Amino acid sequence: MRIKQxxxxxxxxxxxQRDYFTRNKIVQTxxxxxxxxxxxxxxxGKVLEAYAPGVFPSLL
Ligand SMILES: [Zn+2]
Structure with missing residues (x-):
């Protein structure tokens, strides 16, 4: 099941948009x-994948 917020x-x-994938316990923003x-x-709470263009690349 997929919950959108x-x-x-x-x-x-x-x-x-934030999507909750309840089956595999993943949250995607x-x-x-x-x-x-x-x-x-x-x-x-582990980050599986992150991408933020330009603004704060030092955090990635
Ligand atoms: Zn944005």
Missing amino acids: KIYCPNCGNNA SCPTCDYLMVNCSLT
Whole structure:
């Protein structure tokens, strides 16, 4: 099952989207405005994949 939630992008502040994939316990945050992408495991909080163009590359 996939649950969608509207959020604000942590990178650019525009409207972004968070998807919960309940079957494999993954949370994906994506922003169509700045191509921000963050994929987390919802159990451990571990970052599986992250991409934020330009703004804070030192965190990646
Ligand atoms: Zn963004």
